[in-house]
Amino acid sequence: MIPYSKQNIDAGDAAALLEALNGGVITGGAWVERFENALAETTGARYAVALSSGTAALHTAYIAAGLSAGDELITSPITFAATSNAALYLNAVVKFADIELSTGNMNAETAISLITPKTKVIAPVDYAGLAFDNGELYQYTRSKGIFIVEDACHALGGSYKSGERIGSCSFSDMTVFSFHPVKHITTGEGGAVTTNDRSLYEKLKLLRSHGIYTDPERKWIKEMALLGLNYRLTDFQSALGVNQLKRLDIFIKERRRIAEVYDREVGCAQAVGRGNSTNHAYHLYPVLLSTERKRNALLEAGVERGIGFQVHYFPVYQHPYYKQNGYSGYEKRCPIAQDFSSRVVSLPIYPFMDEADQQKVLTSLTEVDRWG
Ligand SMILES: Cc1ncc(COP(=O)(O)O)c(C=O)c1O
Structure with a gap:
């Protein structure tokens, strides 16, 4: 069978996995941060947050953007359902903007025509791995307080026409990736959000783990600041991610x-x-x-x-x-x-x-x- 895509795992990946599994801490440990640092370096973003899937990453990014019941999110209909499902989890309304035939990407003018006072997020998809690449839309939405969450689940390793890497958030507030086996690198299941915004980064990290904050000095003090989830990526998945990213x-x-x-x-x-x-x-x-x-x-x-x-x-x-x-x-x-x-x-x-x-x-x- 010739699949449409598949993972490539080598001996180095297996060794990294084993090292993490034997490392004592298999979730919530140092590998997660290592993977996040490598992702930030690869994409050129200031921050990266690893999550348990691309879907979890979309959901978390939408929550961080403040998307909630009755708000509107605009996206492409030519995408995996997760892009819009994650908005439905929050009881938001999805508006689908038509696409361009030559690229399969959302038509920016159509997306703009769908903006209303209820629009909170626009989620363009870098279809097939080709950047949506629209700086003008980003400028426009910034002035209106609308967040751009770029679904780059197809596009790790790609770049914009201007040369910046996808994930650098050059034209978005947050960029979302998936590490499912058919994607460019894999962690089995896994995902990430990149951002250059410190407050979004801190929110994403909190939301990933129940919204609970641990006091850095008195570690027994744990307080829930936000209604979060358990969307953590394990250390052994992160170790696999670190090694995959090298290739x-x-x-x-x-x-x-x-x-x-x-x-x-x-x-x-x-x-x-x-x-x-x-x-x-x-x-x-x-x-x-x-x-x-x-x-x-x-x-x-x-x-x-x-x-x-x-x-x-x-x-x-x-x-x-x-x-x-x-x-x-x-x-x-x-x-x-x-x-x-x-x-x-x-x-x-x-x-x-x-x-x-x-x-x-x-x-x-x-x-x-x-x-x-
Ligand atoms: C465009 C797009 N968005 C989101 C996702 C969801 O990613 P995951 O399968 O890691 O949850 C996918 C996965 O196929 C995708 O292709």
Whole structure:
């Protein structure tokens, strides 16, 4: 089976895990801080807070931004449901802004048109690993007291056109990452928030662990200042993260190498976000086929041939849960997302992908295009 993505674990990762497991403290210890420091250094952010998943990171970031019942959050419908689910946990209202066909990223002008006095957070997604990259939106929202929480779960290791690294919070108040095995580095499950704002950082750390503060001198004194959660990442996961991060550059280089082959060969289909290979983190390599029928035929062919073609994504508002909870009617408001999701398919991409496997993917793509 050729998956659409997968982790790469080496002997150094195993050794780091073992060292942490034998270290005595397996949660709440020094590895977590080491991982956070490495993440801050890698992304160029002042602070990083490690959490138990990307979803936990989104939820915590939204709470830190003050999102609460009745507030509005604007995001892209072409994302993993967690981006908007985390707002629903807080009884906030999600507004979906249509996307740009060429990148799959949210259209900034549409997002601005959805702002109301109730808007508290805008959560752009760096779809597939390509930065949303909108400094003007950030300037605008700052003046209105709206937080930008950038969902960069696809984009660790990528950068903005201006050269700053994703996670540096150059255009956001907080940036969120996931370390699920299909992502650029993995901790099994895991996530993080980066920020340059000291007060957000302190809030995020408190929220991660029940909102309970421990007096640094009299450690038996623990007071709950905020209603928090248990979203801690363990020390052994953090140790794995530290070691994986050392190879992030190699992983990104590899993903770009695979993407360049696709760039050269994908003549029959339109690659999404093409021509951005120096900044792109290539979590995904999505292409748009000319028709939904061809896209579906490719998905079927993949099942027969053991190739894990995937759809990233069916619009979030189309999930039955969303339809049943007041989010019907978005099909008309998001025509580009509708078109995109009916024709998009992700080609497998991961570090050290076998050349012959990549050719199999390309052969299937070409054949399906020819049949149509
Ligand atoms: C865009 C996006 N946001 C959020 C998440 C949630 O991350 P996690 O699976 O680590 O909870 C994912 C994971 O796939 C994602 O792709």
